[in-house]
Amino acid sequence: MQHCDTLFHAARIITQDAGRTVLDDAALAVRDGKIADAGPVAELEARWTSDERINLPNMLLMPGLVNAHTHAAMTFLRGLADDMPLMEWLQERIFPMERELTPHIVRTGSLMGFAEMLRTGCTACIDMYIFEQAVFEAAHTAGLRCLGGEVVFDFPSACCPDPRAALETTRALADAWKDDPLLRVAVCPHSVYTTSEKTLRDCARLAEELDLPLHVHLAETPAETAMSLKLHGRRPAAHADACGLLRPGAVVAHAVDVNEAELRLLAERGVRAAHNPSSNMKLASGAAPLPAMLRAGLTAALGTDGAASNNQLNMFTEMGRAALLHKLVCADPTVATAREILDAATLGGAAAFGDPALGRLEAGAAADFIALDLDSPNLRPMYNPVSHVVYAATGAEVRLTVAAGRVLYRDGRFTTFDYPALLREIDDIRDFVLRKTGTGR
Ligand SMILES: [Zn+2]
Structure with a gap:
């Protein structure tokens, strides 16, 4: 025995x-x-x-399900702004509120997000946000696995005045959490439309130097493709590749506006795609070509994205919507089978997380x-x-x-933190957001 x-x-x-x-x-x-x-x-x-x-x-x-793309802290904005296009939603509602962020808001919002994930069967997530140190503290408290990174923009965030500071923050995070068995750091350029070519190259270099995974939003909308062509003369996937972002194991979130040749490129580079059906539907970004991804041999995972664009962090919702969305889009009930979707939410998520020990029992x-x-x-x-x-x-x-x-x-109880106290804290943050936005709602 x-x-x-x-x-x-x-x-x-x-x-x-x-x-x-x-x-x-x-x-x-x-x-x-x-x-x-x-x-x-x-x-x-x-x-x-x-x-x-x-x-x-x-x-x-x-x-346990793996949420392959999220911004856990954004629970604090859940339901604040709905029914708007992506760029308007980002520029007019989300980015202004994010300039008011503090580590306390990020820690509390993240713990709320992790509570929802644990409650709905998620045991690991891939996150990027501002003040990611506070996200890691919340993940450490909650006890789930998190692959996270400080988001890198070319413009100032509440945490970092410039991309150089964001990369230094990434370096410090990687050092601070290097011995934690459940938390891992990624290099997280926001996207090809919010970062310069130099910044993207610096991100790829840091990932190489510290041997860290890379996580980026890519080809989320046709509007992003148009912006990438205008700014860089290349479509998002080609630009990301030219800047060295498409490294083996890199996670690209969305991959909505991608053609067959780009899917083959992503597969050849050993990149993982994080598909976020609810967020893509809510922002009318388009339908990522999941069946074509799988045919191209691209490893696909599922994510919720942030609560501001979903508005849930529930991987069961995501699985159901993914299966139905592609049947409708392809006018073919045989695509996106239950088996393929469960594989994406477990084994695909494990591949995106970079840990083959996850997603199977x-x-x-x-x-x-x-x-x-x-x-x-x-x-x-x-x-x-x-x-x-x-x-x-x-x-x-x-x-x-x-x-x-x-x-x-x-059975209704979180074992690692005081949930009633968390409810009180998130309500205080709601009051702060209401004062800042002046919506009076
Ligand atoms: Zn996102």
């Missing part, structure tokens, strides 16, 4: 292993934050003793998983669990969220 920390016993487990095995009446043995074993409960009971046993009858275990993988209540009326009867996860679940069925073997959320 071997000994583990905790044995989790559930009715079913979607493993996302190479054979996409779904186990019935099965268990996970968790030791030191990793999955030591997974399989039928009788076999695990014969092999493992444990300090603790958590029985999850009528529950489905599955890998088998021996050696990270103990990042969630449990869904199969007694929820919208999940009965069940013929195909993958279908239910993508098309029927809403995230409200999540009863347990575990990252690195640690229970972060269970």
